[in-house]
Amino acid sequence: MENSNLEHLRHSCAHLLAAAVLSIWPDTEITLGPAIENGFYYDFDFGDVKISDTDLNKIDKRMHDIVKKWDVFQKREITPEEARDMFKGNPYKLEIIEGIVKKEEKITLYKSGDFEDLCRGGHIHEPKKELQFFKLLSVAGAYWRGSENNPMLTRIYGTCFATKDDLDKHLWELEEAKKRDHRKLGKELELFFIDEVVGKGLVMWLPKGTILRDLIEELARKMEKEAGYLRVVTPHIAKEELFLTSGHLPYYKDSMFPPMVMDDGTYYLKGMNCPHHHRIFLHGVRSYRELPLRLAEYGTCFRNELSGTLSGLLRVREMAMNDAHIYCRKDQIKSEFAGVLKLTIAYFKLFGLKDYWFRLSKWDPKHTEKYINEPENWKFSEQMIREVMVEMNLPFKEIENEAAFYGPKVDIQFRSVIGKEESMSTIQLDFAAKKRFNLTYIDEKGEPNNEVFVIHRAPLSVHERFLAFLIEHYAGKFPLWLAPVQIEILPVSDVFLDKAYEVEKVFLSKGIRAHVNAQQLTLGKKIRVATLQKVPYMGIMGQKEVDAPVLSLSVRSREGVETPMQPLELFISTLIQTIENHS
């Protein structure tokens, strides 16, 4: 109930925004303005007028002026003829009207103050009283009806709440989210950067960021090894023929980098690892005894994303995928699929991730150009996955038109701290590869059998995307086992520098990432620096520690700033234990 009130409030606020814009720029064509998850927007065609962020205050002020005269919204129904006449000259409204006419719905207008808009309704009752706590946030371009073939409109985003406290809280949250933005933290913690000389969407991993990457990769190797995967390594490029066989070229040519014409054929950078892995499957005769065959690789993939869509680590042009392909028989599908789900859930637990849900992404028979048109196979494989999900008791939603072109998949959706929904892990069931690649094994009777199903999976997503998520998830305060520097050693003065290096060596020899701050700074300043770098532990080295084999400790979090003295050996052994427990 409350949610729908908020929706009405925000939609009403969109009306108010349109009214304010019209009163300042009367020649503007208004289009539509819905409530969205955290606010609302309204799309305008300003003609030749250019609107920028600096205009938002002016509009905001006008909204506050106008709303004083707004009483309850008056509804009025009109005929299509009246509607066409009323909005003549506004092609967007006319298009909306024709849409309503086509659906044989009633055309309604809602009016408050002097502003009347085509609208299907859903408003608050006392605008002048309720519409108080709003803020315009940004100006952006948006295509009419989301299609790049349509004109570009100017979209104004805003947010609105029922109380000042709610609004302030939301604005505060937006600020907080900015603070943990992985792009900002990536720079501050010296994890990675994107060099304009190297190129857009191409990540340069610095030593500390590389530690994170390597640790996650090591984790994956270990867990996959235990789960019976075999590691392989394949090239970053391949001949055109491979991607024609896989079907990627016809379906995804636009997302692949342009071809490289060589003296022996045309090559492409791989956008995915599957075709290479399929070729490994095809290397030699496979026996039923080898199935399921699980091939894993942190494979580097390249995608030619539009330059405007690139963003930090979230959308890049070169990425390292936590990839693997499982080749199995029909009767092994369910147990293999379940195995992957279990592995995935184990990973999430390790990282303390809880805010996620499962989505069964299905094909859409209406869009056969996007999918392999084999309805029977779609039906069968979707049902397979559905059964696994139900048997494992995992809650999931079924969504159409989100599948891969070769089969249905389970996507695991996360909510990031910024409130955005991200697709993180994916498990896909591929019924098409066996035919395209002629994947075959010799069965128990010694006969060739083509019933090979492929499960594509990437529980840890892509390095780039997963690290973006982790950086924001932990706000840069990585758990001990992941922290690029686990303990910062702070000599009280230069006199104790040698002793500090000595202790550093002890830590390093035990596999603990220690680092001495050798800068000529006061102890207080060194603590400050280590805190900003979010180092979990600080060990102070001075006369007291020289006299006894102890280390005075300071911990990262403000709570518990106690600084106990601990025998070095004891401290190291507890540290090692904590690291092994991945906490």
Next chain:
RNA sequence: GCCCUGAUAGUUUAGUGGUAAAACAAGCCCUUGGUAAGGGCUAGAGUGUGGGUCCGAUUCCCACUCAGGGCUCCA
């Protein structure tokens, strides 16, 4: 790719149609310190790149590059 905004020392920012200012970082010096920024000095950018207007451009205009916010897409 398209729309909007922006680009000034390593970083974060200020500023001006008359030739760039500060903080932090860096180097040196003083301080040799005991738990969240000790003090001083020095060096460091000619204002993203390329054009144009002007006696003169970092400032105005154009193009490009890159970044941010969106649209679209995401095997």
